[in-house]
Amino acid sequence: MRINVNGVAFSYSSTPVLKDINLDLEGNEFVSIIGPNGVGKSTLIHCMNKILTPTEGVVMINGEDIKGIPLKELAKKLAYVPYSGGDAFPLKVVDTVLMGRHPHNKWKSLDSDLDIVYDTLKLLRIEHLAMRQFNELSAGQHQKVMLARGIVQEPRLLLLDEPTANLDIRHQIEVTKLLKELSVAKDMLVVMISHDLNIASKFSDRMILMHEGTIFAVGTPEEVLTEENIRIVYKVDSNVVMHNGRPHVILNDSLGDSSDCVDESPEIGISGTPSVAAS
Numbered sequence: 001m002r003i004n005v006n007g008v009a010f011s012y013s014s015t016p017v018l019k020d021i022n023l024d025l026e027g028n029e030f031v032s033i034i035g036p037n038g039v040g041k042s043t044l045i046h047c048m049n050k051i052l053t054p055t056e057g058v059v060m061i062n063g064e065d066i067k068g069i070p071l072k073e074l075a076k077k078l079a080y081v082p083y084s085g086g087d088a089f090p091l092k093v094v095d096t097v098l099m100g101r102h103p104h105n106k107w108k109s110l111d112s113d114l115d116i117v118y119d120t121l122k123l124l125r126i127e128h129l130a131m132r133q134f135n136e137l138s139a140g141q142h143q144k145v146m147l148a149r150g151i152v153q154e155p156r157l158l159l160l161d162e163p164t165a166n167l168d169i170r171h172q173i174e175v176t177k178l179l180k181e182l183s184v185a186k187d188m189l190v191v192m193i194s195h196d197l198n199i200a201s202k203f204s205d206r207m208i209l210m211h212e213g214t215i216f217a218v219g220t221p222e223e224v225l226t227e228e229n230i231r232i233v234y235k236v237d238s239n240v241v242m243h244n245g246r247p248h249v250i251l252n253d254s255l256g257d258s259s260d261c262v263d264e265s266p267e268i269g270i271s272g273t274p275s276v277a278a279s
Contacts, residue, residue: 001062001077001156001189002026003048008057010043019042019184019213021057023254025206030183031191034202034224035210036234041193042083045159046208048191049080061157075103081154083193084143093137093145094130100149113152120148123178139166147175151182158182160192164199172196176203197249201225209233221247 006024009016017040023029033041046052048059048064049085059066061077068214069077079100089096100111122126124144130139134145143166150158152251163179164172176192180203183190194200200207201221211233217224225247228250230238 002060003050003157003189004060004063005044006058008044008047008054008059008061009050009241010040010047017053017213018047021215023208023215023218025191026188027185027189028135028187029189029205030180030203031189031206031208032204033191033193033208033210034195034197035216036202039132039210040213042161045080045161045193046205047190049078049159050074051080069258072103075153076154077160078157079150079153081146081158081160081163082137083149084146084166085236089135091134092130093134094118094121095128096145097148097152100152103153116152116154119146120151123151124175140168140171141165144171144175154186156188158188158190160190162193162195164194164196168257171197173202176200179203197225197230200250201246202244225249 003025005021008018008021010018035041047054068241097117126144126235129141147163164175167175179190182188204221207217207221207224209229216233217229225240227238227240239250240247
C-alpha cells in the first residue's frame with residue numbers, strides 16, 4: 001500500500017488549516033502523527049480518507065487519485081477509526097463490528113464474516129462484550145469496538161484519530177502495541193494520531209510532527225522527538241533521554257513562550273518522570 005499527499009491545502013471558509021502538505025507513506029509501517037491541538041492533524045486524516053476534499057493538491061493511493069475511487073471500493077483499501085465521542089446507537093456489539101464487513105459483501109453477511117468479527121473481538125480481548133448493547137458500553141469499550149470495526153474491514157491502510165484517547169494507561173499501551181503488530185502481520189500501513197509522545201515513540205516506525213498547518217518534521221522517533229522540536233512546536237522545555245533504544249520525553253518545570261500557541265494547555269502526553277505517561 002502506498003499513499004502520497006501532494007501539495008495538499010485545506011481551508012474552512014476563509015480560515016486556512018493545512019498548507020502545502022507533502023507526504024509519502026508506503027509498506028507496512030506504523031506511523032504516528034503528533035502535534036498540539038488545532039494544527040490540522042484530524043483535517044489531514046480527513047483529506048487522506050475522502051471525508052474532506054482538499055482545497056488544493058491531490059491524495060493518491062497506489063498511484064490513483066482518491067477523488068476517482070468509488071467509496072465502496074475505497075473502503076476495501078482504507079479503513080478509518082474516528083475519535084470516539086459521545087455518539088452511540090442501540091445495536092449489539094457483534095452487529096456494530098459486523099458493519100465493517102459491508103464493503104466486501106453484496107447482499108448479506110456470511111458465516112465467514114462472523115468468524116472474522118469474533119476473531120477480531122478476541123484479538124482485542126472484548127469477545128465477552130459481543131452480545132452487549134453498544135450504547136451501554138464505557139468510553140474505553142466503545143473505542144475498542146470502533147477499532148474492531150475498522151480492523152474487520154481488512155484494509156491495507158488503517159487511519160486512526162486518537163484510538164487510545166479514552167483508554168487507561170495499560171490499555172493505551174496494549175492497543176498501540178497491537179496496532180504495531182498488525183502493521184507487520186497484516187502487511188498494513190497504520191497511521192495514528194496521538195497526543196502521547198512516549199507511547200508513540202515506543203512503537204512507531206516513523207513520526208510526523210505538525211505545526212501551524214504544516215509538517216514540521218518527519219522521520220524516526222529519534223529524528224523527530226528532539227528537545228528543540230518540542231520547544232518550538234509545543235512551547236515547553238523538556239529533556240529527551242534514550243530509554244530501551246527509543247527517545248523518552250521528560251517535562252521540565254518551566255514552560256516556554258506560549259503567546260502564539262493555539263491551545264495554552266498543551267495536551268502532549270509527557271510526564272515529569274521517566275515513566276510513560278497517559279495522555
